[in-house]
Amino acid sequence: MREIRIAAEQRNVGALTYHFGDLDGLLRALLERELPLLVERRRTLLAEAIDGDAWSVAAVFVLPFAEMATGSEHERYVVQFLSELHDDVSFSIEDIFELIGDTGAADAYQLLRAQIADVTDEVLAERVRVGTNSYLHAAAIWARGRRRAHLVSDALFRENLVDMFLGSMVVR
Numbered sequence: 001m002r003e004i005r006i007a008a009e010q011r012n013v014g015a016l017t018y019h020f021g022d023l024d025g026l027l028r029a030l031l032e033r034e035l036p037l038l039v040e041r042r043r044t045l046l047a048e049a050i051d052g053d054a055w056s057v058a059a060v061f062v063l064p065f066a067e068m069a070t071g072s073e074h075e076r077y078v079v080q081f082l083s084e085l086h087d088d089v090s091f092s093i094e095d096i097f098e099l100i101g102d103t104g105a106a107d108a109y110q111l112l113r114a115q116i117a118d119v120t121d122e123v124l125a126e127r128v129r130v131g132t133n134s135y136l137h138a139a140a141i142w143a144r145g146r147r148r149a150h151l152v153s154d155a156l157f158r159e160n161l162v163d164m165f166l167g168s169m170v171v172r
Helices: 002-007 015-020 023-049 054-069 073-087 093-100 105-115 121-143 154-170
Strands: none
Touching (some): 023 054, 023 073, 023 105, 054 073, 054 105, 054 154, 105 121, 121 154
16 A cells, blocks of 8 residues: 555555545445446346357457457556466465456356366366466556557457467367
8 A cells, every 4th residue: 555655656645545445445436447448348248158169258358358458558558467466376266256346257267168078177277276366467468568560450469369369278
């Protein structure tokens, strides 16, 4: 909290604590403000994927983040924040889900499970975990502008990221 106060150039030592209580309160407030658009996009993609193919199911996981990574400056910062939160080893995946709440990922996972029946639940869960790490990290790098813009467009980046996630689910 001290580092945030200093970075924000605030002199009032108690302001963050007064408004948010602690770091979890601040994270919760940020997520409550930033995630509704991401969740809404995921739910739209989920509705479209119910009778769809494996690619459209994979897109439910990846596209909301990839679109934010190629979106406005604010959206790009949000993707970077979410990637850093996901990478923070002091938070378990359960802690993150508790902070984030229901994003439609569980429903998307069930659709993915139906599409990819040739692996065990444990293997698929691990693939989704590693795949999520990968696409979030890639989206954050893209959002920071560390990309080869002359090689691929934003649209190709988004499609390719879905392809890579899906490939990591089904390749034996």
